[in-house]
Amino acid sequence: MKSVLIAGLGTFGKYAARKMMELDNEVMAVDIDENDVNEILPYVTGAMIGDSTNEEFLRSLGANNYDVCLVAIGENFEASLETTALLKDLGAPTVISLANSDAQAKLLKKIGADEVVYPDRQLAEWTAITYSSTNIFDYIKLGNDYAIYELAVPEKWVGKNLIELDVRQKYHVSILALKSGDSLNMTIDPSRPFKPGNRVLVLGKEKEIRTTFKSVMK
Structure with a gap:
């Protein structure tokens, strides 16, 4: 459990506050707007009306x-x-701040922000990647060009197992988990053949994941 201070109760701040509470953290939320504070108050440890630019x-x-x-x-x-x-x-x-552009992020980092997040950009990237292909079901960017993709098992892989496919050596990506319906299996039997409808969680460099699955989906 962590103690979290959230300054700013717009849409992002409110969602973040409620999710932090769901994850068993202690949350103090502050905003200059009384209505926003009253709205979040039932869902957080504490909330106060105040100006966060006031030392x-x-x-x-x-x-x-x-x-x-x-x-x-x-x-x-x-x-x-x-x-x-x-x-x-x-x-x-640890101070995490929101940015809408690289210029804003640069300034925030310069004055001490430990992390900068781009809510609009990150959501736009997720939407573009997830809905650009019928074979991509989810996407998590990890930084340094790495990501995790949830992908449909290629038709060419059905009936074959990880030992036969030798995915890590051939394609330089790792299969983290197997999804079958609503079931997620984090311990994959490498000798178990893939079935139609299976999905896999794949970790690797984004370029290599996209190149790999583009080639095997043909």
């Missing part, structure tokens, strides 16, 4: 005592910058 307000929250501080101010970039800088000045160990 004394953040100090009163004990910003340095939170494991994670999420600056979820999406529409006012100046406020996001100020809040990020103040949190780091006050000793917050």
Whole structure:
């Protein structure tokens, strides 16, 4: 369990707050808008009305005592910058801030943000990749060109097993799990043949995954 401070209760901030609570974390949510604070209050450990660009307000929250501080101010970039800088000045160990562009991300990193997330870009990438092919069912970007794809087992693989296919050596990707209907098997028997309708979770460099499955789907 972690203690989390969320500054900014727009759509992203509210979803993040509720999900953090579902994952058994302690969440303090703050926003300058009373309506947003009242809306999230039943779903978090605590919520306060206040200006996160005010140093004394953040100090009163004990910003340095939170494991994670999420600056979820999406529409006012100046406020996001100020809040990020103040949190780091006050000793917050981990500050994650939202950005809508590379320029914003660069500035946030420069003033101390430990991580920067691009909600719109990441959702757009996921949508484009997932719906660009009937064989892709999910996608998680891991960074450094690596990703995990949930893919339909190619027709050419049906009736064959991992030993025969030698996927890691031939294609330089790893099969992490096998899905059959709603069942997810993380321990794959390498001698078990693939069946029609099976899906696999594949880890590797994005380019190699796409190249591999494009070639075997032909």
